[in-house]
Amino acid sequence: MPSSYYLAELSATEMREAAARKPVILLPMGSFEDQGPHAPMGDYMSADRVARLIAEQASAEGTETYVAPVVPFGGADYFGYMPGGIALSQSTLRAVVDDMLECLLRHNLTRVVFINGHAGNCGVINDATQKVWLDKGIIIPALYLWRVSYALLPEIIGKEMAAKTSGHGCNPLTSIVMHLFPDLVRPEYMPSGTPAPREVWGLPVTGFTSLAIGEGSITVPLDGGDTIRNGVSKGDPHLCTAQTGAALVEKLIRIGADVAAHVVSHSDPETGKAIL
Structure with missing residues (x-):
């Protein structure tokens, strides 16, 4: 196996060898904005870290998975008030996502999953991946971490505490x-x-x-x-507590590894087209 789960850390030789095996590639995306006065502005760091943990789990279970470099700047929505924050216009972000996908699909790297950490990215990801589906018959799913996490909270800390936090x-x-x-x-x-x-x-x-x-x-x-x-x-x-965070991350890793395995089992190994 290659020396890292991060594509950026692989040598060109390792990347060529991995590409021939048609692995799953995770595309983490986040934002750089106000996350509250107490939290780091770069929520992209969490998306990147969770993606790496998913890659480790999925690979350990037999689904070879890697993490592409994170896109740190989210699609602009309503956080422009934050000094120092950087966001991309929706049209610019769409061009970035389209180009990322084109680079991967060009080399038949079709087993791709977005690991998204920003609501302002959702529309662009949906539109870009829908175009790939309509043009090529390839399904590229997206795991929106925070939407899933909101839904998991009541199970972890109870409905009343979830509502309060x-x-x-x-x-x-x-x-x-x-x-x-x-x-x-x-x-x-x-x-x-x-x-x-x-x-x-x-x-x-x-x-x-x-x-x-x-x-x-x-x-x-x-x-x-x-x-x-x-x-x-x-x-x-x-x-909020680190214990709640640990429980959420554990469940996100499980879901993400399951998504990676599903992408492999429900796509044609040669063409990448979805098996419906």
């Missing part, structure tokens, strides 16, 4: 960072308690770009800094 700047990401990068969390900067309800434009805030009106809601073209203070919404980050 879930939200941007809280669970799941804060707990996961506490587990993966404990030295980068700054508890002294955590805001106290659950954020108080806010009103903007005369309406209650329900999300970074959503406001309640009557029995319904509307979306508005505001920056996140206009609606959510300190990048923390709904939950209390003081209730």
